[in-house]
Amino acid sequence: MRHPLDIIAMFAALWLLASMMLDALTPKELTAIMIGVAIGPAMVITAVFYYLRCPRTDFAVMFAALWLISDIAIAFVSPTQLPHFLIVLGFVPALMIGSVLHWRRFQRRHEQLPAPLVKRG
Numbered sequence: 001m002r003h004p005l006d007i008i009a010m011f012a013a014l015w016l017l018a019s020m021m022l023d024a025l026t027p028k029e030l031t032a033i034m035i036g037v038a039i040g041p042a043m044v045i046t047a048v049f050y051y052l053r054c055p056r057t058d059f060a061v062m063f064a065a066l067w068l069i070s071d072i073a074i075a076f077v078s079p080t081q082l083p084h085f086l087i088v089l090g091f092v093p094a095l096m097i098g099s100v101l102h103w104r105r106f107q108r109r110h111e112q113l114p115a116p117l118v119k120r121g
Contacts, residue, residue, distance in 0.1 A: 007047055011044075011050070016036075020032055025086060027080050039074070045062075046063055061101075063093065067090060068090050071086070
């Protein structure tokens with residue numbers, strides 16, 4: 001069973017780790033506190049959906065969307081222009097999850113019902 005305090009501790013640690021990692025990758029003008037404020041709402045929303053036991057696929061798509069929104073928020077609060085690899089880093093989870101979902105659909109295409117044939121009169 002998922003205890004709410006365990007979830008809070010886990011996502012607080014992930015939030016702090018992400019803030020510190022992004023602080024190391026971004027320009028010096030952008031501090032860990034600014035990054036933490038930018039990604040904080042996304043972490044809270046992700047924790048709530050984790051607590052509500054959303055299906056794995058829905059959770060992954062929601063996480064990718066929130067990661068992209070957080071990347072845009074970091075770009076807005078940054079006093080200087082971000083390096084291009086950080087902008088690309090915001091799209092990586094969405095591309096990975098989209099690729100996996102497309103691959104799973106491609107693998108299950110033979111399980112789908114065949115399209116009905118059109119009779120010509």
